[in-house]
Amino acid sequence: MMVAGCGGTGVDGGQVVVYTSVDRIFSEPVLQLAEQELGTRVVGVYDTEETKSTGLVNRIIAKKENPDGDIFWSGDPGRAALLKSKNLTAQYESPAASTIPASFRDGESHWVGFSARARVLLVNTNLVSNENDPASIWDLAKPEWKDRVAIANPLFGTTSYHMGALFEALGEDRAREWLAAMKANGVRVVSSNGEVKRQVSSGQAAVGLTDTDDAAEAIKDGQPVRAVFLDQQSGDGEPLGTLVMPNTLSLIRGGPNPDAAKKVFDFLLSTRVQEALAASCAQAPLSAGVKATPGVITLDGVAPMRVDYAAVAARLDAIMPELKAWADSP
Known part of the structure; x- marks a missing residue:
């Protein structure tokens, strides 16, 4: 402090x-x-x-x-x-x-x-071609992304809020299913969104979940990265969308x-x-x-995740022990 x-x-x-x-x-x-x-x-x-x-x-x-x-x-x-x-x-x-x-x-x-910021997937352009970009958070749990994805510790900052929003938007069972699948797929839990940016920029991770401001900073610095908005399309109704914060x-x-x-x-x-x-x-x-x-990643045309911010906040206290156990587990 x-x-x-x-x-x-x-x-x-x-x-x-x-x-x-x-x-x-x-x-x-x-x-x-x-x-x-x-x-x-x-x-x-x-x-x-x-x-x-x-x-x-x-x-x-x-x-x-x-x-x-x-x-x-x-x-x-x-x-x-x-x-x-x-x-x-x-x-x-x-x-x-x-x-x-x-x-x-x-x-x-x-x-x-x-x-506002929004959650995006930061992608290393030297390691991932455009046509192979993940399109959804669920893609990150697929075998081709095993040990290649980074995320900040979900107990803090915008990542914890993102987790609360997923519990609200997906429902508890589906959110837990996604977290379990990510852990089983070897997701890297790192200290912060800034560390996600650093690992993806350096190639230690191929992709990572972070915020638009971190992504814009990496792009401005000339790092080999691009930003991808996930869950923008759905074959059966409204897409999940990206969280706008x-x-x-x-x-x-x-x-x-x-x-x-x-x-x-x-x-x-x-x-x-x-x-x-x-x-x-x-x-x-x-x-x-x-x-x-110039250089700002705009939200024009982006499908936002439809969540009640107050309802997400109400979930945060309840899911913190669960998120801690998830982050601490091997």
């Missing part, structure tokens, strides 16, 4: 503390920009790559009687929904949320999404500086910030009218 102030004067509205699971290299410049624009000191509380979101959520829960944070900026909506279910977030209908589709906003105004903002209930926090909250939803995140970390804007950024 890392804490850093952006160094402002705090003369207008006091200090606002933002817990964020978004990588510090991307989130800190945005918080600095908010501080400069609003004249309010903004303090970021950051987490590590391996425990992001989970560690921050646990801290918010531990401090529920005396919160020391004002805003939770999560890299996925599951943690925001989880905090809402524990009555740890406050309702706020931000005027800046009006341009964001309703599917990416909580119906009771406890959180709102503003920039917006960043979310929530006000922490009982936070020390709610009025100033709302101003920071509104600024973080602005098109200016969405454009900045697209440029810095390849996150696709969700507000209408935000200009496209």
